[in-house]
Amino acid sequence: MSSGFLHKLKGDLFLGYRAVIAHPWRKLRDEDLRTGEERFLANYGPEGLLPTTAADREVLNGASRCIHCGLCDAYDRSLSVLPRTVHLGASQLAVSYSRAAPDIRYTAEILARLEESQLVRAEAVCPTRVPLRQLVVYLRRKLVELQAHPPPKTP
Amino acid sequence: MSDVLVVGGGMAGALAALSARRAGASVRLVRRALGATAMSSGAVDVAASPFAPGGDLAGQAGDYLEAAAAIARVRPRHPYAVLKGQLSRLPEALAFLVAALPELFDPPGRNNTLLLTPLGTVKPTALAQRSQLGGDLSTLEGPVVVAHLGVNPRFDATLVARGLTAAAKAIGRELEIRAVEARPFRRVEDALRTPYELAQDLDAPGRLEALVEELGHALPPGTRTVLLPPLLGRSTPRLAERLSQALNVRCFEVLSASPSVPGVRLQEALDAALKAAQVELLEMELTRTEDGTLMLAGAPAQAKTVVLATGKFIGGGIRREARFEETLFGLPVFVSGRDAGDAALGELLSERITDDQAAFRAGVRIDASLRPVGADGRPLIPNLFAAGSVLEGYDPASDKTGLGVAAFTGFLAGEAAAEAAGSSAGPGGGASR
């Protein structure tokens, strides 16, 4: 081993070779006509890793105000429509479903049956003004986006 | 134009509105959302002796008025201290509350009761709902059964039973205590339901009878008292009594942390009392323009006097981003006796969670007439009053004075606001402009 001069020189020479020869050569031969963004989304979209827009972030900032008091659950009309074995209550929208986009695919069945109108009173009683109905809209929007990037057929 | 505009609809705001109505004022109450009252245990803490050390349950169970006076002596910024000249009216305020909510409360005694919590601890409280009160450690009769109600595991009867045994011993009582299971909730779904749903389930026809039958089988003969999870009816306050009658055994629910069915019961009972007293209840956000006009749904909210009962952090009355702020009027916020300014939070938070946390005593300073004042003690805005946890100097968690301060200050602030409205010259002056 050596952190010595020669050792470092070898490393820099390799990078120099990459910079001057190998990398430009690779780019020249690259037949992929997709834009960088397209490649990026093709890389990561199928795993649910999609961009978070400014509009998304506004809703999520609202969700972040949740202090998990559970009052929305006391006035959540969706509880009479959705069985508890499928959906636990309005509070889940903020503390669970909307926290990580890759997990949103697990809420598809719930979102198919939730309606914003069921959440009007629940939203009205929330002490920190979590936008429950906008959260439903957000989750639906993400589900649609996720469908545009279906997961790969895993072996 | 109303005489009094109350901002905030928890215990403090509701009592202010009711108290102002009693004094003959026209009252509007505007509330953005629910707050700490609806998350509370549903029992009203007035005061526990500040001299009773941790673990001294008997000391905590003493006379709550004496405890309030003691707190006024040792905590000069506590609302009880600021209002010490009127502390003798505390019983009147409590009686007022009891009279307004007869479905929930009976007139209290002079001493704190010691009630069980779902953690198996015991806490002192002055005024509990009828469905909770019989669980008073000092008076409950054994043999006691703590009953778990089937597949919902959030209530652990064994822990409560063990805690009750230890607490009973601590105050010198020998009680026979057992944990049993009855299963009125036995469907797969029931394990996942919210406490509100389970409580509501018991309101439905036939469900009380099913519970009676289940418990009847499960209770050992000779049982005198049954302690149950805090689920005894969402909208049937007398459910515990009916259960007791049917079983011929005294049945009570323990206190509740959030999500709290008794807390929601309390809030809904306050709302019903407001309606019955013809307080106009508006569920919307009140805003304030730069020149100080209060606005409701786009129009000026005209009132002769205003009571600020917007709560602390949960209620949104006080916020801290870069600095502490009172969110509606921009009143100065005081903490540790001084104007909070940009006091660093690190100075206001002790390292140990069980130590006093100054940050949670932050709030608006008032004078003995419940008017918000500045550091010089002078009222800041004419015809403005304040009540409840928006106030400086008290912390329900360490003082055990939570809803009691809200009720007391609300009661007095409503009166003061009504009086000021009666003697105010006319529209356009004062807090709403």
Added chain:
Amino acid sequence: MSDAQFDLIIVGGGVNGTGIARDAAMRGLKTLMLEKRDVASGASGANSGMIHGGVRYLRYDRSVTALACIDSGYIQRIVPHLLFRIPFIYPLMAEDVEHPTFRERFLAYGTEVYFGAYDLYQPAKHGKRSVKLSPEEVLRLEPGLAHNMLGGMTLDEWGIDPHRLCALNVQSAQAHGATVLTYHQVMGFDRGPKGELKGVRVRDSRTGQSTTYSGKLVVNVAGAWAPKVAKLADVEVKMRPGKGVHLTLDRRFSNYGVITHAVDGRQIFIMPHEQTSIIGTTDDDYFGDPDDLRVTQDEVDYLLDGIAQAIPSVRQARVVRAWAGLRTTLYEYGKMEDDLSREHAVYDHADQRAPNFFTLIGGKLASYRVQSEEFTDLACQRLNRTAECRTHLEPLAGGERFPDVAALSKHYQLPEPTVGRMAYRHGANAEKICELADQEPALRAVLCPCEQTTYAEAVYALRNENVRKLTDLRRRCRLGMGPCQGTRCAGAAAALFAQERDLSSEQTHRELLDFLGARFEGHRPVMGGEQLAQEELNRGNYFTVGNLDGSYPRE
């Protein structure tokens, strides 16, 4: 005095300790692992949680990068459910985008080349090729970024839950016959006539009981405490502990990590991690007590200000927790050089007159398996045992396959998001947990709704995953690690813990207070905005109602 003689005694239950315990046990060594607190209580539980490919070594030590990427691939093979992909965006900055300086353009191209070279190693860890982005594309992928960019480069790494990784290593070690004792502190060593280590004197911190265990070899992998442990054998281990602070947000700020620079030029990042985002990190020499590590306001501000420079809207995000760990940076290179990494070393303390005593120090989470393999090879050599390492071939518990979440949800009648989180944490063993819920219907209930931890999962952890204190439960199943940080679940969890361990009410309350106190430590440095409302509710539940503070004498 215990009768058994162990082949190998491991002092320390972090990722190195648990990794060695697994490898040694799998190779048939009679193994004892001792940890004075819970597994992953030190740096292994306070790091960024990444199994990365060592991109920073690409410049001078490509072999290190190659091996790191290969090993990352191995870890994916043995515990695939626990890994999640983190794409990173590296913005290429310029002061004046219209007129970039030569240096800025050189750096931009250099980054492109560097990431392009890393692409050579990505396939080993199933990473994707780097992508070059225009400034507009960067902004569409991460709209929050401030605008002075020439473009961006992307690569991806893998994130992992480091607590579960350690817990699974322990489970595997035990399945192969190892003895694992948490909350057991080493108080001293028994030495032979030549100074060789023969045994370990250990104190169970929960019962106070002391025992001596004899062993042929002892390895000190106590991380920040390694010098203290070594001292017990009159051996000096020099170390430069480096304090690293992280912040946790209540949810994912973005699905992509962003690398940027703090005010002092140091690289810092914000990245998604499970259902949160993490901001990190600092690196400061620390000479205090490793048991008393605190986060200061300065450190919080440093990180937040740094990220906010690049992404101003992060200031609207909710920070729920600040935490610190101590890196065991090598003070000097030891006698046993290795080819695998410049960052770790194995010391043979025979040269300090303590034969049979070794210290493995430094390294990174991402290379734990290969570091453990290296040491276990050495141990086998010393013990004249021939056994091949198989830790890269055998899956950890649950790693055999990823369950069908939708099918489990339907069959066992549990909400799909709940099963989803369960499957992330437990892989194939989610099926066992669902079975448990089926047998005892009350266990179907959700104990921690933020992290979707069911009672069944908690009970499974309590029965199988070496849980000795309530706070251990949070490392196993994320209890109390969501936005409400235990406001909703701490009490119920304490009750469950008490039931499974048959505790008195006083013991239960003590556990609960310890749990709440530990959470509070993390909240205190970031207590503003919504956190104040959260804490007000927390205090409402546990003090106003629960009266935990009034129920026992103050200490």
